[in-house]
Amino acid sequence: MPRSSSSRRSNKWQRERRELSTGFATRRRVDDASDGQWIVQEVSGNGSGKTYTCPGCNQTLTASVPHTVAWREEAGYGISIGPGARRHWHTSCFRSRRR
Template structure:
């Protein structure tokens, strides 16, 4: 998987920004909120944040989360 363009998805009536992260861009470990397991460096994944948050863009970006691609697909309701 390579890095792709940010897109917007709607989940449970909320809009989310979804940004793919390539293997080469994945240089840190993150905890996936979907499964609770670590996303290791070098593993392609997704970064998501609210696109319709009431506190504004800065707050939405500050609360972004890194997800395994599979966990996001089956993920947040």
């Protein structure tokens, strides 16, 4: 039996951007470095099955591995980019990035 279109989940790209849950806020910190101010959050592994590409080493990073999520407080030219630009890093790659 075909599903009705009303029972389908909306496309995540069409949904409004949501704020990170409040549980994460307690583990969030600001990292001031020579490459700017970063909002940093340590993430424990989960079973979502997602994979990311670490911007530090360009290797695959699975969501099941504890890692760091970070984004710059402000982009160049003063344009705030916030959580929409968050990236998933291996924790060691984030710590050893150029400062």
